[in-house]
Amino acid sequence: MTTTPSAIKRELRILVTGGGTGGHVAPALAVIQTIRKQSEGADWTPIFLYVGSAAGVEKDLAASAGVPFAGVQSGKLRRAARWYGMLSWKNLVDLFRTPVGIGQALGEVRRFRPDVVFATGGYVSVPPVIAGWLLRAPVLAHEQTVQVGLANQINARFSRRIALSFEGALDELPPRIRARAFVTGNPVRTVIFGGDAMRARDLCGFDPADDALPTVYVTGGARGARKLNLSLLEALPTLLDKCRVILQCGQNSDFETVTARVQELNASQARRVYVTQFLGSEIGDIYALADLVVGRSGAGTVTEVSALGKPSLLIPLVPTGGDEQNRNARRSVEAGAAVILPNVDLDRERLSSEILTLIGDRERLRTMGQAALTLARPDAARDLAEAVIGLARGSV
DSSP: OOOOGGGOOEEEEEEEEOOSSHHHHHHHHHHHHHHHHHTTTSSEEEEEEEEEOTTSHHHHHHHHTTOOEEEOOOOOOOOOSOOSSOOOHHHHHHHTTOHHHHHHHHHHHHHHOOSEEEEOOSGGGHHHHHHHHHTTOOEEEEEOSSSOOHHHHHHHHTOSEEEESSGGGGGGSOHHHHTTEEEOOOOOOGGGSSOOHHHHHHHHTOOGGGTTSOEEEEEOOTTOOHHHHHHHHHHHHHHTTTOEEEEEOOSSTHHHHHHHHHTTSOHHHHTTEEEESOOOTTHHHHHHHOSEEEEOOOHHHHHHHHHHTOOEEEOOOOOSSOOHHHHHHHHHHHTTSEEEOOGGGOSHHHHHHHHHHHHTOHHHHHHHHHHHHTTOOTTHHHHHHHHHHHHHHTOO
16 A cells, blocks of 8 residues: 555654663653653654663663663763853863763764754763754753752753753753743653552562551662661561561662561561562552652652652752752652651661651641642643654744
């Protein structure tokens, strides 16, 4: 059968970049999924390429989403001081210490010929953004946190549009860049919605006789949080008399340590704890079962618990230059959706005390969950997808 010209769809070639942590990758994949859905019945079809670090979490996450991946090298960016969009000399030197990565990014952009570059931050996103700009592809950068990250401070200089998750981040940008910025919120994975609590109970091997107990989901993110993992291990004998615990310990060496310690628990306690390195498509079920979420306050975690209306105990990562996680956590606390446990105070006694206090007051958990919903921006993925498509089609 001969294809008529009216049946031929225009290809929109979309290069996506961002990585280092799941917090940078999850929104990128959420937007990809939304663009795919919006293309159904449209006169265009999306073609994606994800460019990131071959050693980063983005490689496996992109593969699981069915997105072609290209790995590039990049020097690590350092935050020398507070600055607004101006490249510090140390970062400039460090960036160009990895000419191989810049060259690889230029090669990938030239071969792929993108209509748009969509960047979600992380230092690995900088070379593809610069390469896209050099080859005249429009760039849209998205920032997930209240404080604009160092990579996106650089990316913003080369971007036609800058999408922000929070109104407060506008103040992080100089006026001439602020004019190109707009607020969308932070996209979340659709897989987190519509979970089945009983399916999660079966996955975790929990005894139905314990269903009256609250369930606490503890996560340090895709890479894990060692201090959180080890503090929880010490707290388990105290906690498991009052609740069930699900621990995502991350893709690090803690898994063997954690599982070995869990095996030392008595039988009644061991049946109330489930440990995994990573949660994929089952994350929606886990959230559905959880009465309280305990974790770092990265943008991904804070956005997901807000979207689901889950109360949280947040333990901000100690800042290494910026203060993103503390600012994320404080915003949730100010809304009444979370409690902060400073990382410096994190130990067995304080962790168990905070968790037991929260799960012991069901009405407080309910109120915190309602407050979390007030922080959610459910249309973030749609708004970002439309902005990416608009740039790709030349209508923005």
